[in-house]
Amino acid sequence: MLLISCPHCGERAQVEFTYERTLDSVVTLAMPPEDAMRALYERANPRGLDDELWRHSYGCRQWLLIRRNRTTHAIESVKAR
């Protein structure tokens, strides 16, 4: 299990957190439709580091930005958002 260091609560077990989406797939209201479709439906899906939005669902309920290696599960950084 991953140990995620929440900037608000400290180190907590990964089961307390929910993965939401990659940072580059956030759709804004100002986006032209083509860009919004691209953000919704295209992923680099790398075998390595990516930036992801998670939520501390069973803790402080804050959104977090986690940079994580998808092959080793190593977490490079956790930032408040």
Next chain:
Amino acid sequence: MSKYSALALLRGALTGQKHWQPAWRDPEPKKSYDVVIIGGGGHGLSTAYYLAKHHGIRNIAVLEKGWIGGGNTGRNTTIVRSNYRQPALHNFFDFALKLWEGMSDELNFNVMFSTRGALFLGHSDSDMTQLAQRGDALTCDGIDAELLDREQVRRLVLNLDMSRDARFPIHGGLTQRRGGTARHDAVAWGYARAADALGVDVVQNCEVTGFEMAGGRVTGVETSRGRIGAGRTGICVAGNSGPVAGLAGIKLPIEAQTLQAFVTEPVKPMIDTVIMSQSLHCYISQSDKGGIVLGGDPDQFPSYAQRGLAPRIEKAAAEAIALVPALSRLRMVRCWSGTTDMSFDGSPIISALPVDNLYLNGGWCYGGFKATPGSGFAYAQLLATGTSHPLAAPFAFDRFARGATIDEAGVGPWPQLR
């Protein structure tokens, strides 16, 4: 290829068992092929087999980065069924199911396909309504589905917790009696052997590291064993579709997730059907060796780790024990995990890609094993002719842009919710 038969076994027994040969050759890759298939899993090998058998193309290579049977083909829970609600899905999977029924004969390889039935449990009135709707949708397309009441489920599976205070009360179920299980690595071995016999080069330990492009089209692949020219190239690497398509500069509507499965020590026959629960997303069956095979949810966040997390084991075991209390006495002996291509509508992609001569078969989520023969059949037609098999046409790459997604779970473009 010498044919496997009872007579050959008998002859071998009398001649010191000297008749055995390797099931497929170990060829050096040639300079070029008419069709190069990346990925030697069940889907890639069945694609090569049907290409050679039905489309007369014999100059084919299947490139596998590891060894045959070492990837997702051997990392699933071996369940075969076609009882999906969406017509595009159940028609496609039922086409595959019909191929499963004749597979051992066709390949001259015992894939141990066992039609022990696939039973969905209903735990509430709303579950039963959904199961009845699904059964109706299947029956309208001529696919077998049978709605069972509580008493019928009790008679079908003797070990279920049917008590009134059961954690997951059982109201009934929906069974597909033609469904069942098959020996997963035998499927890969059988297709590899049959494709090899038709002249297909099955090249192991050959990892594709790049595409060779000229004039906007793919003309070959760069591999760990040198450059190989290709007329058409088919990606068939579910689990790794993202990185491989990325080599051609294409981003896919796919995220990789880890899916785990578990098996207990072997016991005498105690569960003679496949038990599934969609409300819990738990599935239980007994292998021919006697082990109880369990599966649960994917990890629900992107991962290529090929190792699972303990909370999933706990959840799957807790659900299985709640459904079949006798399982609590068994020791879990093994767990394994595979990387799944979670597509954004939960359905596969069998399609041409925006680069000429490049095709994709992937996005099978956690349901690729049961599709193996149908997937290969349809993908072979696409690779041979450039046009989709009618049953695979709904699974085109551009369906997301067209708003024509096939979303069985109805959760939108969020693979972590599936």
